[in-house]
Structure formats: C-alpha cells, structure tokens
Amino acid sequence: MKLTGFELRRVSMPLVAPFRTSFGVETERDILVARAVTPEAEGWGECVAMREPLYSPEYVDGAVDVIRRFLAPPLLDAADLHPQAVAGRLEPVKGHQMAKAALEMAVLDAWLRARGESFGTHLGAVHDRVPAGVSVGIMDTVEQLLDVVEGYLDEGYLRIKLKIRPGWDVAPVRAVRERFGDVLLQVDANAAYTLADARTLARLDGFDLLLIEQPLGEDDLRQHAELASLLRTPVCLDESIISAKAAADAIALGAARVINIKPGRVGGYLEARRIHDLCRAHGVSVWCGGMLETGLGRAANVALAALPGFVLPGDTSASGRYYDEDITPPFVLENGYVRVPDGPGLGVEPIPDVLRERTTATEWLGS
Ligand SMILES: CC(=O)N[C@@H](Cc1ccc2ccccc2c1)C(=O)O
Numbered sequence: 456m457k458l459t460g461f462e463l464r465r466v467s468m469p470l471v472a473p474f475r476t477s478f479g480v481e482t483e484r485d486i487l488v489a490r491a492v493t494p495e496a497e498g499w500g501e502c503v504a505m506r507e508p509l510y511s512p513e514y515v516d517g518a519v520d521v522i523r524r525f526l527a528p529p530l531l532d533a534a535d536l537h538p539q540a541v542a543g544r545l546e547p548v549k550g551h552q553m554a555k556a557a558l559e560m561a562v563l564d565a566w567l568r569a570r571g572e573s574f575g576t577h578l579g580a581v582h583d584r585v586p587a588g589v590s591v592g593i594m595d596t597v598e599q600l601l602d603v604v605e606g607y608l609d610e611g612y613l614r615i616k617l618k619i620r621p622g623w624d625v626a627p628v629r630a631v632r633e634r635f636g637d638v639l640l641q642v643d644a645n646a647a648y649t650l651a652d653a654r655t656l657a658r659l660d661g662f663d664l665l666l667i668e669q670p671l672g673e674d675d676l677r678q679h680a681e682l683a684s685l686l687r688t689p690v691c692l693d694e695s696i697i698s699a700k701a702a703a704d705a706i707a708l709g710a711a712r713v714i715n716i717k718p719g720r721v722g723g724y725l726e727a728r729r730i731h732d733l734c735r736a737h738g739v740s741v742w743c744g745g746m747l748e749t750g751l752g753r754a755a756n757v758a759l760a761a762l763p764g765f766v767l768p769g770d771t772s773a774s775g776r777y778y779d780e781d782i783t784p785p786f787v788l789e790n791g792y793v794r795v796p797d798g799p800g801l802g803v804e805p806i807p808d809v810l811r812e813r814t815t816a817t818e819w820l821g822s
C-alpha cells in the first residue's frame with residue numbers, strides 16, 4: 456500500500472465533568488487525530504498523549520513534532536507499506552510510543568478498510584461485545600463520590616475503578632464497598648505512592664479489590680515486586696508497561712499479576728496483541744485501559760478488548776462517560792456491555808460536521 460500522505464488534525468473535546476487523578480485535573484482533551492490517505496482507502500489513528508507530559512513523557516505538541524520530522528517521512532517514503540512493517544520502519548526513533556501508535560493505527564485502518572476486514576477480526580476478537588468498566592476520579596467529598604458511583608452503577612457499568620492518592624484511598628474505598636456491596640472494585644494510583652506507603656496500601660487488602668493499579672513509579676519494577684510480596688491484592692501495572700519486553704520483565708520479576716494494556720502506551724495495537732499473547736502464555740490477566748479516547752480510539756480499544764485474554768472489564772466506557780458529543784457515532788452501554796464494531800477497519804468514522812467544528816488545526820504531510 457502506497458501512502459499519499461497523512462493529515463494531522465487537532466481536535467478539542469471538552470469533558471462532561473473535570474477528571475481528577477493523582478497527577479492533575481483534566482477538563483478538556485486536546486487530541487491529535489491522524490488520517491492516512493492512500494489511493495485505495497483512508498484510515499484513522501488517534502494519539503492518546505495528553506497536552507502535558509504528566510501521565511507519561513509524551514505530550515501532544517511533542518507528538519506532532521516527532522511525527523512531522525521523524526515518523527511520517529520514513530512511512531511516506533515506503534513504496535509499498537504493510538501495517539506489520541510500520542513499527543520496524545519507526546524503530547530507529549527511540550520512544551514516542553503514542554505518536555508511533557497513532558500512525559500505525561491509521562495505516563492499519565486504511566489497509567483493513569481496503570480489504571473489508573474489521574479491526575476485531577484482524578486482531579483475533581472472539582466476542583462481539585465487551586463488559587464495560589468505568590474510571591472514577593478523585594472527588595471533593597466521599598458523599599460526592601458515592602453519588603457519582605451510584606450514577607454509573609445505575610447506567611449498568613460492571614466494574615468501578617477509583618482513582619486514589621495519599622490522603623484519598625482507604626476512606627473512599629471503604630465507603631464504596633460498604634454502600635454498594637460486592638460490586639467489582641479496583642483502584643488506580645497513577646504512581647502516587649512509594650514503598651514507604653506499603654502499610655497504608657496493605658489496609659486496602661480488607662476490601663476485596665480486583666487489583667491495585669500502578670501504585671508506585673513508572674520505573675519502579677523492583678519496588679512493585681517487593682510491594683506485591685506485602686499485599687494480598689494483586690498488583691496491576693499501567694505506566695510501567697511500555698512494550699512487550701517491559702511486560703516480560705514485569706512478569707519475570709513478579710512485579711505484576713495483572714496488566715492494563717493501552718495500545719498507545721505500548722506503541723500500537725499490534726504490540727498490544729503481542730503483550731496479550733505473552734500474558735496469556737504466563738497466566739497473567741489483562742484488561743484494556745483507556746485514555747479518554749474519541750470514538751476512533753474507542754472503536755479500536757473495544758475490538759482489542761474482545762480478545763480471549765481480556766478477562767477483566769476494561770476502561771472501555773461509553774462515549775458519554777467523557778463527552779457530550781463524540782466525533783464518531785457514540786459508543787453506548789447495553790446491559791453493561793459495549794458492542795464491538797464489525798464494519799471494515801475501525802467500523803466507525805468521524806461525523807464530518809462534528810469533526811470540522813471540533814478541529815482547531817490541520818496539517819498535511821505528504822506529496
Ligand atoms: C481512564 C483512566 O483512568 N485512564 C488513565 C489515566 C488518565 C486520566 C486522565 C487523562 C486525561 C487525559 C488523557 C489521559 C488521561 C489518562 C489510567 O488508567 O491511568
């Protein structure tokens with residue numbers, strides 16, 4: 456497949472409500488969308504990098520720059536580009552997994568649409584719908600948290616994930632467990648603790664949590680292994696798992712019993728599938744994380760979440776969890792499940808008028 460070019464587009468998406476985590480508060484996503492143009496078909500990719508490098512070292516202005524100067528040229532130079540060859544062509548560039556993932560996703564989507572094959576079929580999906588979990592931010596009061604959680608449970612979400620940080624951990628978890636009984640419940644610290652907090656984190660063992668996500672720093676593999684030996688609750692890693700190699704190291708070190716797979720964080724959906732396969736071979740459960748994607752990234756995540764090793768509900772929430780109006784037809788919850796698109800490629804496309812309204816900048820890279 457010969458690429459004619461990439462169109463880069465910045466899309467502004469205000470959130471329905473502020474989303475507070477241990478690393479900050481988000482009120483609006485500034486999202487980079489890439490469109491791969493070829494003579495046979497077009498494909499869409501979404502970069503999950505935030506505006507600021509607070510979740511990971513990547514940030515959206517940096518992603519645009521690295522794509523424009525270092526990632527797009529080698530792909531545009533290829534006479535016949537296969538999606539499986541994208542990662543290898545981009546390998547000389549170190550890091551920038553989210554930027555690379557956006558381009559690979561756009562190329563893969565174009566390639567699949569040209570062949571009439573869906574993302575799910577290509578990745579190896581075995582389900583036509585996936586159970587949806589929801590990520591709940593840090594709130595001002597426990598009462599406010601309980602109201603928000605009740606609302607999500609009323610909508611049908613099958614799993615609750617609470618953001619925690621030092622000073623907001625045991626009390627909110629206890630309150631949710633006491634009010635909502637044996638709901639599937641997990642927490643995500645976004646790397647806010649250190650080994651010195653082990654005693655506090657061990658107090659969470661009393662609430663029958665599915666997992667505790669990324670309690671320690673991104674590069675604290677050894678420390679997570681030590682913490683895991685002190686907790687009953689399974690440790691799950693997110694920020695630390697930036698590749699299949701990192702997943703293999705984490706498993707070998709005993710640093711993770713569960714892994715949150717985010718295609719953007721690991722460099723793309725093909726690497727995400729490799730991590731799924733690796734974890735399955737080691738009996739490590741995986742689930743699909745979220746980065747507040749539009750319906751484009753959401754479609755690809757839901758397809759990935761339908762693979763057999765994704766045995767825990769993911770952060771594959773409905774579009775309405777984050778956005779009043781998505782740039783694609785919205786993903787909705789049906790009895791706690793989200794349907795896997797079955798059309799060619801992603802199976803969804805941006806709604807032209809909405810995309811135009813939300814676009815704050817466009818740039819053409821190519822001939
Ligand atoms: C659904 C969920 O909790 N996602 C991330 C954290 C997160 C939170 C807020 C974000 C805001 C803008 C972009 C990415 C973001 C990611 C996580 O699992 O750690």
Ligand SMILES: [Mg+2]
Pocket residue numbers: 643645668669693694715744
């Ligand atoms: Mg996380």
